[in-house]
Amino acid sequence: MRKDPSRATGRPTLAEVARLAGVAQITASRALRDVPTVDPGLVSKVREAANVLGYVPNPAARTLASARSQSVVVLVPALSNQLYIETLEAIHSVLRPRGYEVLIGNFHYSREEEEELIRNYLAFQPCGILLTGFDRTEASLRLLEANKVPCVHMMELTQAEDVFCVGFSQEDAGAVVARHLLARGKRRLAYVAAQLDARVLQRGEGFKRALAEAGVLDPALEIMVPEASSVGLGGELFGRLLRQHPDVDGIFFCNDDLAHGAIFEAQRQGIAVPDRIAFVGFNDLPMSAHIVPRLTSIRTPREAVGKHAARLMVARLAGAEVPDRTVDLEFELVVRESS
Amino acid sequence: MRKDPSRATGRPTLAEVARLAGVAQITASRALRDVPTVDPGLVSKVREAANVLGYVPNPAARTLASARSQSVVVLVPALSNQLYIETLEAIHSVLRPRGYEVLIGNFHYSREEEEELIRNYLAFQPCGILLTGFDRTEASLRLLEANKVPCVHMMELTQAEDVFCVGFSQEDAGAVVARHLLARGKRRLAYVAAQLDARVLQRGEGFKRALAEAGVLDPALEIMVPEASSVGLGGELFGRLLRQHPDVDGIFFCNDDLAHGAIFEAQRQGIAVPDRIAFVGFNDLPMSAHIVPRLTSIRTPREAVGKHAARLMVARLAGAEVPDRTVDLEFELVVRESS
DNA sequence: CTTCGATAAGACAGCGCTATCTTAAGAGGA
DNA sequence: TCCTCTTAAGATAGCGCTGTCTTATCGAAG
Numbered sequence: 001m002r003k004d005p006s007r008a009t010g011r012p013t014l015a016e017v018a019r020l021a022g023v024a025q026i027t028a029s030r031a032l033r034d035v036p037t038v039d040p041g042l043v044s045k046v047r048e049a050a051n052v053l054g055y056v057p058n059p060a061a062r063t064l065a066s067a068r069s070q071s072v073v074v075l076v077p078a079l080s081n082q083l084y085i086e087t088l089e090a091i092h093s094v095l096r097p098r099g100y101e102v103l104i105g106n107f108h109y110s111r112e113e114e115e116e117l118i119r120n121y122l123a124f125q126p127c128g129i130l131l132t133g134f135d136r137t138e139a140s141l142r143l144l145e146a147n148k149v150p151c152v153h154m155m156e157l158t159q160a161e162d163v164f165c166v167g168f169s170q171e172d173a174g175a176v177v178a179r180h181l182l183a184r185g186k187r188r189l190a191y192v193a194a195q196l197d198a199r200v201l202q203r204g205e206g207f208k209r210a211l212a213e214a215g216v217l218d219p220a221l222e223i224m225v226p227e228a229s230s231v232g233l234g235g236e237l238f239g240r241l242l243r244q245h246p247d248v249d250g251i252f253f254c255n256d257d258l259a260h261g262a263i264f265e266a267q268r269q270g271i272a273v274p275d276r277i278a279f280v281g282f283n284d285l286p287m288s289a290h291i292v293p294r295l296t297s298i299r300t301p302r303e304a305v306g307k308h309a310a311r312l313m314v315a316r317l318a319g320a321e322v323p324d325r326t327v328d329l330e331f332e333l334v335v336r337e338s339s
Numbered sequence: 340m341r342k343d344p345s346r347a348t349g350r351p352t353l354a355e356v357a358r359l360a361g362v363a364q365i366t367a368s369r370a371l372r373d374v375p376t377v378d379p380g381l382v383s384k385v386r387e388a389a390n391v392l393g394y395v396p397n398p399a400a401r402t403l404a405s406a407r408s409q410s411v412v413v414l415v416p417a418l419s420n421q422l423y424i425e426t427l428e429a430i431h432s433v434l435r436p437r438g439y440e441v442l443i444g445n446f447h448y449s450r451e452e453e454e455e456l457i458r459n460y461l462a463f464q465p466c467g468i469l470l471t472g473f474d475r476t477e478a479s480l481r482l483l484e485a486n487k488v489p490c491v492h493m494m495e496l497t498q499a500e501d502v503f504c505v506g507f508s509q510e511d512a513g514a515v516v517a518r519h520l521l522a523r524g525k526r527r528l529a530y531v532a533a534q535l536d537a538r539v540l541q542r543g544e545g546f547k548r549a550l551a552e553a554g555v556l557d558p559a560l561e562i563m564v565p566e567a568s569s570v571g572l573g574g575e576l577f578g579r580l581l582r583q584h585p586d587v588d589g590i591f592f593c594n595d596d597l598a599h600g601a602i603f604e605a606q607r608q609g610i611a612v613p614d615r616i617a618f619v620g621f622n623d624l625p626m627s628a629h630i631v632p633r634l635t636s637i638r639t640p641r642e643a644v645g646k647h648a649a650r651l652m653v654a655r656l657a658g659a660e661v662p663d664r665t666v667d668l669e670f671e672l673v674v675r676e677s678s
Numbered sequence: 679c680t681t682c683g684a685t686a687a688g689a690c691a692g693c694g695c696t697a698t699c700t701t702a703a704g705a706g707g708a
Numbered sequence: 709t710c711c712t713c714t715t716a717a718g719a720t721a722g723c724g725c726t727g728t729c730t731t732a733t734c735g736a737a738g
Contacts, residue, residue, distance in 0.1 A: 264631050
């Protein structure tokens with residue numbers, strides 16, 4: 001059969017499927033890829049032959065021949081963050097059943113690392129890339145541009161033309177939190193943030209803008225540290241803020257982790273939440289609905305972002321007309337006991 | 340240059356590197372792969388040419404020509420579980436710098452789904468597979484066997500010959516928890532578990548074995564539900580247990596999530612932890628060191644498991660002699676306020 | 679009845695790399 | 709000096725697919 005059996009993999013090939021189905025190899029190829037110019041009768045014949053042989057296409061050969069893989073690269077700033085896990089899971093759930101492979105790249109909140117990942121992953125000739133946000137190096141942008149890989153941006157929105165993005169307004173979310181705390185009668189409002197990526201900064205901007213509009217912005221009421229966010233850090237930053245500004249009566253944490261830590265610390269110090277100080281988190285992690293007191297938070301559509309971004313990519317790859325290049329999935333303020 | 344430029348990808352190829360370096364293509368190939376029979380002078384010449392051109396090898400062509408990719412498949416039962424994220428991250432950190440791609444498969448605690456994933460991923464001709472535990476379908480085992488892909492098993496240990504595994508004794512961990520609670524003077528001890536995978540069952544077995552040895556095992560003191568574990572479920576199961584057995588004075592939760600939920604529920608019900616009931620969790624998630632009261636837990640070496648499993652795989656792929664096929668990374672009981 | 683265009687099926691070549699076989703060039707011994 | 713043996717470099721032939729061009733077939737139009 002094969003000229004040099006030592007090189008072969010042992011698995012059935014398209015040629016064998018074609019032979020069994022009694023058609024040319026290329027016809028079998030087209031039949032299995034749903035190319036519309038193949039007679040339905042032949043398609044089912046080929047399908048059956050493939051089934052009988054247990055044929056699974058060789059992705060390497062496919063990629064080499066067509067210069068385009070069936071892989072979608074997803075670049076996220078962290079895996080440790082529960083947030084991105086849910087998004088990734090959603091992306092998987094859309095792409096895998098449609099035959100796409102998902103390659104995950106974690107760039108650890110580093111633009112340089114992201115650039116390196118892009119460079120390396122482009123060698124896989126991915127059919128699309130899902131990116132987090134818009135903040136990346138010039139070189140990254142050039143690479144993506146030069147390789148003409150379809151991109152979809154997640155988590156942030158933009159007005160720019162020809163950019164596909166799925167997310168929500170981080171700034172508006174910050175503003176909503178500010179107005180909520182103001183409505184609760186709080187006036188000494190602080191923003192506590194860690195892991196200062198673009199989105200964390202946007203939330204803070206929105207929060208402070210709303211405070212300024214209400215005439216209660218005190219720029220001193222802010223702690224922003226670049227280190228990674230964690231429960232322990234939340235307690236620490238809360239303690240620090242309280243020592244510096246004992247009169248603070250409301251805090252917006254850039255994510256729930258920090259808020260959880262602050263709740264524990266408040267409990268230890270015997271500080272009444274929300275009476276003396278109200279807390280609001282961000283992301284609405286599962287724990288927030290159960291912690292004592294239950295945490296008010298912004299519920300972010302992170303699963304929906306993944307699903308929509310993946311669907312948008314699939315639509316583009318299928319050549320479909322995509323009416324909405326910008327998908328605003330919105331967020332929701334979930335008011336609970338902590339405010 | 341190329342015969343049919345329309346088919347080309349536009350990126351530099353090995354042939355161009357070889358031309359620039361003034362060697363045959365195959366020599367360039369060998370030089371870049373560190374095949375030892377190439378003159379060091381030529382190696383650096385080729386390396387430089389590759390650098391000048393910005394050459395990145397085409398993985399699809401590589402895989403097709405060698406019938407083996409540089410991808411390692413990792414199959415985990417869940418992504419939602421913090422536990423596996425840390426393991427995955429560790430695996431990534433070892434494999435990616437060495438040029439391996441990591442393909443993640445999530446089988447959602449389903450043996451059938453795992454089998455399907457194995458079938459599909461084998462088409463990628465992975466150079467290795469990292470598996471979670473030992474519980475899988477016959478067909479899965481046969482597929483792995485037939486394709487002769489090196490496997491490393493994570494999270495559990497076995498005495499079987501010729502099986503590479505990295506983990507710790509789940510049973511022993513359960514027993515350690517039991518003895519700890521007994522030493523605290525507790526006698527009405529319960530096991531509360533969800534997501535009943537093999538490891539959760541093993542922990543329970545170890546726990547109950549130790550209780551039986553101490554003569555205090557009450558088989559009624561147990562709640563095991565198959566549904567997914569969550570903070571909310573922990574509170575619920577704790578409430579249920581307390582109604583059925585108001586005299587329970589110590590609970591071992593199969594993971595920290597459940598224990599956190601139970602702590603919140605206890606706080607709401609005004610039940611003193613640990614005085615009336617002591618709690619012990621499993622995994623020692625970051626939050627456990629901060630929750631009020633701080634949670635006693637078993638610290639599992641999940642990051643180390645990933646690192647060691649990946650290193651073991653790398654060593655096998657390099658053809659190195661691996662002295663220890665079984666790596667027991669052990670666990671640690673971290674005693675805190677909740678017991 | 680011929681011509682033409684549309685459509686379906688096939689032939690062919692090549693994607694970019696590596697396994698394998700072959701050749702060339704030294705090293706060493708008789 | 710000749711011959712063998714080792715070792716490095718090269719030539720060749722695919723790996724398993726798909727893009728592209730060609731050919732066959734058929735109905736409609738002239």
